[in-house]
Amino acid sequence: MTDVHPLGSLVRRWSKHANLSGDDVEAVFSLPFTRRTFGKDAYIVREGQITAECSVLLRGLAFRQKLLRDGSRQIISFHIPTEFVDLQNSLLSVADHNVQCLYRADCAIIPRQALTDLSGKRPAVRIAMWRDTLIDASIFREWVVNVGRRDSKARIAHLLCELILRLQKVGNGPEEIYDFPITQEQLADATGLTAVHTNRTLQSLRKDGLIQLTAKSLTVLDWEGLREAGDFDELYLHQQI
Amino acid sequence: MTDVHPLGSLVRRWSKHANLSGDDVEAVFSLPFTRRTFGKDAYIVREGQITAECSVLLRGLAFRQKLLRDGSRQIISFHIPTEFVDLQNSLLSVADHNVQCLYRADCAIIPRQALTDLSGKRPAVRIAMWRDTLIDASIFREWVVNVGRRDSKARIAHLLCELILRLQKVGNGPEEIYDFPITQEQLADATGLTAVHTNRTLQSLRKDGLIQLTAKSLTVLDWEGLREAGDFDELYLHQQI
């Protein structure tokens, strides 16, 4: 059943967070939702918006960002399928940042009331949901460290390590080759660098024999080297309970 | 009753997040906890530690931080009384960062099981707790923006604006003068700058007539100017429901 229902992949991921019973799964599957497809760069959520729903990413990639007065942009996180892009909106009524589609995205949009009801009735589901938001927060903290205290090479390497580990979870292609439709400008906005310097930094990572980045695919040539370069420790991803 | 119980101030703050009934308040007050006092720079939580409890700050200031391989430090947030410093540990079993005492701190330490039980039995309390963690996360996001995309002057000004607004909540002394025991080195570690450059930036803010920072007190001379300099918009603090 988890294979045919659109929220099946969400349930599979949540099952690693908490012990979901048959009834729990049933309850998730009976959540009301509408599906919606977003085109390249489309906004899924806008800062300042009063929110009444949350979105699960079913297909494609998305990212959160804030725009500054001077027009610059800071990307705050990337999101892959099965993840909520705005679960905090189930309890905070005004969106404090934008969520944008990376390339193309397919979402299930769930009314917040349905989520808070579910969270009240199903303790195991509540724990899974809550853990989702807590892991999000842990990733934000690591990003503060990344942009605050690492040099450009380590920043990019660290970001790549994170994305790779998370992409592995959703079974992205053959070993060590990843579908990677993120532009250098987006990498720059995620690491607090400029696109020009990001380009030079990527070249340096290539020269070091750590990665191969062509077209829309990323190949990891030396995982340990990349991890080392990025000062990367996956503890903050809380991937094992 | 909220005045004499150690957790009274926590309940008062939570009452702004959710509608707490008399029974809800009762339930919070019957939480088991131990009190503990921490000295200057003492660790309240250590990265990597298996956690079985959460701490509410009753008196003093604390901050979260991560240490990097090269010995540098990134401060991730500051905390003021009535706030949990590690509520995420109620569901994540391994601490992903350190929590350290700023000067002196007095905490109420609550077993995680008691918190998850309470959260299961008392929906209004659950909402208040969950909102706490979600607002934490919102602040982390803004910090990513701050260190990622603002120049030194705006970074420091933004941080000061945030601290001032949050300190106002706990009624910190006379209008526009704040008890401020944060060293320049700590400000530097929070903004991703060096202590030397933080010093020069603070001088520049003083020269602009925005603040007065002497001894252990901060005086705001021009709030609108400081807000402007810091590109500050308090939406992310979600202070009104």
Added chain:
DNA sequence: CGTTAATTTGAGACCATTCAATTTCGGTGG
């Protein structure tokens, strides 16, 4: 009142930015 921590100052070096121009790539229509 001595001793240590915190703040302040100066000068030089460097990492990352800025601004432009060029090349490559991906998608599209003739």
Added chain:
DNA sequence: CCACCGAAATTGAATGGTCTCAAATTAACG
């Protein structure tokens, strides 16, 4: 299927914000 187009990636050179290192001054505390 190729020519074209705009987006993305790449390169160069000059500028600048922030860092580093060291030393001097001031403030905090027992």
